[in-house]
Amino acid sequence: MANPISLPLQEKLPRKNTLKRASDLFIFLLLLSLCSYRLLHLNTHGSVWLLALTCESWFTLMWFLMMNSKWNLVDHKTYPDRLIKGMRELPPVDMFVTTADVSLEPAIVTVNTVLSLLAVDYPCHKLACYVSDDGCSPITLYSLIEASKFAQLWVPFCKKYFIRVRAPFMYFSTRPEIPSGVLEEGFLHDWRRMKSDYEELKRKIEEAAKKSLPFPLTGEFAEFSNIERGNHPSIVKVIWENKDKVPNGVPHLVYVAREKRPNQAHHFKAGAMNVLTRVSGVLTNAPFMLNVDCDMFANNPQVILHAMCILLGSKEEKDSGFVQFPQIFYGGLKDDPFGNQMVIANEFILRGIAGIQGPIYGGTGCFHTRKIIYGQPPDTKGTQGQVHEVSRERYGRSWELSKSIVKIMSGMTEETPTFHCNSSNLKAAEEVASCFYEFDTCWGTEVGWIYGSMTEDVLTGLRIHSLGWTSAFCTPQPPAFLGCAPMGGPACLNQWKRWTTGLLQILIGNHSPLLAAVTKKLKFRQCLVYILCSTWASRSIPEFFYSALPAYCLLSGTSFMPKVSDPWILVPTILFIFYNLYTLSEYLSCGLSFCTWWNNQRMQRITFLTASLFGSLGVLLKVLGISETIFEVTRKDQNDSDSINDVDAGRFTFDSSPLFVPATALVLVHLISLIGFLIGVQPLASDASESGLGEVVCSIWVLLSFMPFVKGLFGKGNFGIPRATICKAGALAFLFMHLGTKANR
Ligand SMILES: O=c1ccn([C@@H]2O[C@H](COP(=O)(O)OP(=O)(O)O[C@H]3O[C@H](CO)[C@@H](O)[C@H](O)[C@H]3O)[C@@H](O)[C@H]2O)c(=O)[nH]1
Ligand SMILES: [Mn+2]
Numbered sequence: 157m158a159n160p161i162s163l164p165l166q167e168k169l170p171r172k173n174t175l176k177r178a179s180d181l182f183i184f185l186l187l188l189s190l191c192s193y194r195l196l197h198l199n200t201h202g203s204v205w206l207l208a209l210t211c212e213s214w215f216t217l218m219w220f221l222m223m224n225s226k227w228n229l230v231d232h233k234t235y236p237d238r239l240i241k242g243m244r245e246l247p248p249v250d251m252f253v254t255t256a257d258v259s260l261e262p263a264i265v266t267v268n269t270v271l272s273l274l275a276v277d278y279p280c281h282k283l284a285c286y287v288s289d290d291g292c293s294p295i296t297l298y299s300l301i302e303a304s305k306f307a308q309l310w311v312p313f314c315k316k317y318f319i320r321v322r323a324p325f326m327y328f329s330t331r332p333e334i335p336s337g338v339l340e341e342g343f344l345h346d347w348r349r350m351k352s353d354y355e356e357l358k359r360k361i362e363e364a365a366k367k368s369l370p371f372p373l374t375g376e377f378a379e380f381s382n383i384e385r386g387n388h389p390s391i392v393k394v395i396w397e398n399k400d401k402v403p404n405g406v407p408h409l410v411y412v413a414r415e416k417r418p419n420q421a422h423h424f425k426a427g428a429m430n431v432l433t434r435v436s437g438v439l440t441n442a443p444f445m446l447n448v449d450c451d452m453f454a455n456n457p458q459v460i461l462h463a464m465c466i467l468l469g470s471k472e473e474k475d476s477g478f479v480q481f482p483q484i485f486y487g488g489l490k491d492d493p494f495g496n497q498m499v500i501a502n503e504f505i506l507r508g509i510a511g512i513q514g515p516i517y518g519g520t521g522c523f524h525t526r527k528i529i530y531g532q533p534p535d536t537k538g539t540q541g542q543v544h545e546v547s548r549e550r551y552g553r554s555w556e557l558s559k560s561i562v563k564i565m566s567g568m569t570e571e572t573p574t575f576h577c578n579s580s581n582l583k584a585a586e587e588v589a590s591c592f593y594e595f596d597t598c599w600g601t602e603v604g605w606i607y608g609s610m611t612e613d614v615l616t617g618l619r620i621h622s623l624g625w626t627s628a629f630c631t632p633q634p635p636a637f638l639g640c641a642p643m644g645g646p647a648c649l650n651q652w653k654r655w656t657t658g659l660l661q662i663l664i665g666n667h668s669p670l671l672a673a674v675t676k677k678l679k680f681r682q683c684l685v686y687i688l689c690s691t692w693a694s695r696s697i698p699e700f701f702y703s704a705l706p707a708y709c710l711l712s713g714t715s716f717m718p719k720v721s722d723p724w725i726l727v728p729t730i731l732f733i734f735y736n737l738y739t740l741s742e743y744l745s746c747g748l749s750f751c752t753w754w755n756n757q758r759m760q761r762i763t764f765l766t767a768s769l770f771g772s773l774g775v776l777l778k779v780l781g782i783s784e785t786i787f788e789v790t791r792k793d794q795n796d797s798d799s800i801n802d803v804d805a806g807r808f809t810f811d812s813s814p815l816f817v818p819a820t821a822l823v824l825v826h827l828i829s830l831i832g833f834l835i836g837v838q839p840l841a842s843d844a845s846e847s848g849l850g851e852v853v854c855s856i857w858v859l860l861s862f863m864p865f866v867k868g869l870f871g872k873g874n875f876g877i878p879r880a881t882i883c884k885a886g887a888l889a890f891l892f893m894h895l896g897t898k899a900n901r
Contacts, residue, residue: 163238165469168628170511171229176504179738180223186731187216193724203899208705208716211698218695221688224681226504228511232628234469236461244468248282248442248573249460249523251407252432254425255450256290260791263299264325264361265451265640270300272323272453273446274307274407275314278460281398281572283407284440288428292388292413294380295370297395299361300411304396306357307406313350314457315404317343320634323453324354326486390415390589392435394577401572408575410439414589422591424787425519426605426612433529433604434557434588439576441560442526443569449520451792452483452639459636463523466628474534477514477625478617481521481636482506488641491751493806494648495759496641503746506629513682514627516689517617521637524620526564531603533623533677542566550598556584601666608665610787611658618686619667624677642790644809644874645816645864648759649767651790653815656693656771663690664779696768703765703822706854708896710829713841717850725850761861765819808864809874812881816865820877820885822858823865825892830855840897 194209239246251273255266266287273285289296314322317335321327332347334340364370373381379391396409414431416422423430429447436445444467446460456462463479470476482502492499506515530551543565546558556576563569587593594600600607602619609615617627630636642648662668669686672678678686705716718724736757743753777783810816832838833852838845859866868877877885 163235165235165239165242165465166628167233169231169233171231171507173229176229177227179734180219180226183731183735183738184216184219184223186727186734187212187219190727190731191216193718193727202714204705204709204714204716207701211702211705214695214698215702218688218691221684222505224684225512225688226508229504229507230511230629231507232466232510232630234462234465234630234632236458236465239461239465239468245571246279246282246464247444247468247571248284248440248569249278250436250440250442250445251283251285252288252429252436252445252447253285253450254288254290254428254432254447255296256425256428256789258291258293258295258365260789261450262362262792263293263295263365264358265792266296267299267303267357267361268323268325269448269450269453270409271303271307271310272321272455273448274409275311275319275322275457276454276460277315277457279403280311280405280407281401281403282442283460284410284436284442284573284575285407286410286412286432286436288432289411289413290416290422290424290428292380292383292385292391292416294373294377295361295364297377297380297393297411298364298370300395300409301376302357302360304406304409306353307396307409309353310350311406312404313346317346320457321455322457323455324350325358326453326455326638328354386416387418388413388416390431390586392582392585392589394582397575397577408440408577410435412585412589415591417591420591421607423600423605423607424610424612426600426607426616429612430594430599430604431589433526434552434554434593435585437526437560437564438554438556438581438585438588440573441563441569442573443564444523444525445529446523447520448637449639452520452637454636455486455638456632456634456636458632460523462630462632462636466630467523467525470628472534474624475626475628476525477528477534477620477627478517478525479523479628479630480506480515480518481630481632483518483521484635484638485641486638489643489806491749491755491806493755493759493808494641494643494645495756495763496648496651498641499746499748500742500756502631504742507631509682509685510627510629512685513621513679514625515629516685517613517620517627519611519613520639522613528620528623528625529604530561530564531598531623532565534625549596550603552588552593552597552599554584554588554593556581557588606667608667609658609661610654610785611662614659614686614689615662615665615667618662618669618672618678621682621686622667622672622676622678640792643793643805646809646811646813647791649763649815650788650813652763652767653771653774654788656696656768657774657785659690660693660772660775661778661785662686664775693768693771696764696772699761699764700769700818700822703761703858704825704892706851706858707822707825707829708840708892709847709851710833710855711825711838711840711893712896713838713845713847715846715848715851717848717854719846720849728850758861758863761858762819762864765822765862766815769818770815804875807875808868810868810871810877810881811874812878814881814884816868816877816881817884817888819862819865820868820881821888821892823862823869824882824885824889826855826859826862827866828889828893830859840893 255261391413393411398405466479467476488497509515546561606615606619669683673683740753
């Protein structure tokens with residue numbers, strides 16, 4: 157038998173994808189020939205062709221960048237059993253959960269995530285869980301205290317019976333499965349007890365959340381009295397300490413509400429993560445850390461072991477930058493009506509990027525080493541052991557924190573960390589959670605989570621890659637983490653708007669990928685990946701013009717497609733058919749339905765003309781100093797089976813947000829032009845009409861893609877586009893036609 161120690165803990169296996177590459181290239185060639193055809197015939201056609209050419213060139217460039225991202229698909233295999241058998245001493249891990257608002261992120265959601273983390277299969281005296289509460293709500297603290305009591309029974313129960321799903325709400329949503337080798341009666345007895353205890357916990361938390369002041373703010377809660385949200389000192393509370401350092405107990409649990417003051421930038425989630433990094437540095441200082449959003453529970457109890465296979469099992473130090481698990485969602489609606497389950501992105505894009513310099517950091521379900529978060533480049537081992545002091549200018553003035561950083565830098569962390577939680581340590585923890593702590597330091601610029609983007613995750617990952625680290629994409633079965641994806645038009649589009657804003661901020665910021673490949677250690681192809689991400693939203697502008705083109709042509713009797721009699725019509729036709737079949741085949745190969753493909757393709761069109769357009773505009777306004785961008789937290793609901801089976805849940809909803817105006821205007825213009833053309837009216841046309849089949853097909857395709865908006869024109873309540881939005885859109889459509897007339901003269 158092979159010695160388990162000699163077997164690798166992980167393998168990176170390239171996937172064979174010749175057919176995919178050939179298809180990608182074929183589409184690329186078609187795009188190039190379309191552009192060259194336009195270029196050659198530019199002077200015989202007017203501005204319409206120039207506009208089409210500009211848009212198509214942009215799409216071609218994006219396609220090229222996308223092709224680069226998907227070229228080298230890899231699968232990363234991890235072998236946790238070998239890690240356990242190898243008898244290696246496992247390192248300590250600090251686990252971070254962020255929450256920001258109990259009304260959008262119900263405390264019971266956070267509690268379930270925390271419970272799932274406390275119960276993972278890992279020596280629990282090496283774990284500590286830190287919850288950052290940006291809402292500074294006594295309800296969160298109360299819920300966590302109650303949860304820690306429940307955990308005393310829940311964690312042993314999960315371990316005794318090898319329960320897989322350790323987020324109680326999910327576990328109890330199905331009938332009990334009797335684990336093999338246990339007495340049925342005994343198990344069912346324990347199961348019932350746990351279920352009723354969980355229900356009691358849930359009731360208490362929901363009860364507390366209903367009242368504005370659930371209990372007198374005394375004792376544990378005294379610090380919450382007389383404080384306002386956004387204006388309070390830092391609060392750090394040890395909720396549970398695993399005093400006996402026993403491997404089978406419950407990990408430490410700490411509550412952190414960082415200091416907030418009006419007019420002090422707090423940098424949203426990035427700021428919260430930096431506080432967690434420092435507070436945990438002072439209290440436990442584990443060399444590895446995991447971070448999850450409050451809705452992302454651990455669905456695979458071996459998740460830390462999987463991550464350790466990569467973090468400990470890489471031959472070269474630089475290959476263990478961070479380990480990103482895919483974002484996968486539970487309770488998804490049938491056929492993914494909002495196109496946000498990200499299955500295809502995980503399967504082909506992230507796996508492809510994993511074959512270059514490693515996946516981008518996605519903000520949740522990710523393991524980092526503390527050393528990297530402190531801004532260290534790889535292979536600085538040579539200087540280790542010599543670190544006696546770290547720069548106060550860089551890391552801030554806390555003596556306790558500096559001491560902990562020295563330990564990390566010299567690789568001298570303890571195998572079983574001491575929990576430094578006496579009152580002077582807690583004081584130090586509160587000090588590093590202060591909002592003035594980062595003044596004149598490198599936090600947010602070179603150290604920790606990087607500020608300046610709404611997508612702090614991508615920016616922080618970019619910085620890590622720029623230092624020369626490689627990251628890994630770990631995709632165990634069952635999935636490591638599951639979270640909730642937003643539902644309904646406004647919530648989905650607002651999330652996209654934030655991402656758009658954040659990604660564009662990266663492009664124009666100090667850490668722009670445009671520079672990093674030259675000045676830093678970002679690989680060239682990885683740089684292209686970041687350029688693709690950060691320019692993704694700007695595609696909304698060519699998309700906008702390109703979607704309006706067919707309508708304009710029909711109105712004005714011009715054409716932007718070759719005539720049916722022209723053999724060149726084959727190029728766009730084949731492109732159109734082949735592209736759609738190709739993307740469809742991607743969905744089918746992942747076991748997804750035709751409808752899922754269609755919903756995703758149409759949501760992409762919709763997102764560009766709503767969220768991305770406004771996101772880009774928001775960045776422009778910020779650059780001009782007109783407005784600030786803010787982080788709008790996504791609402792999280794524990795979708796139960798009722799809401800999933802509800803047919804209305806998948807229908808597109810609207811609100812009075814200006815987000816919906818441009819797309820509504822587009823739909824109006826298309827309806828007018830298409831109907832006009834079919835009945836023979838082309839209001840802007842000057843002489844003989846040139847428009848034909850090409851334009852009609854394109855116009856129909858746009859309307860099909862924007863079908864939720866077409867229906868929304870006539871829908872009621874949330875399902876209808878508000879009157880005011882329709883009026884504004886109508887005005888915009890009128891303006892479009894007015895300008896169109898001028899352009900055509
Ligand atoms: O001021 C804030 C705002 C947000 N959060 C937390 O950040 C997380 C992400 O917020 P969410 O509203 O769930 O955003 P999503 O769009 O779902 O999150 C994705 O995109 C974000 C960047 O836009 C990343 O921060 C996330 O990790 C990533 O999962 C949540 O745990 C929030 O509690 C804070 O702690 N403080
Ligand atoms: Mn989220």
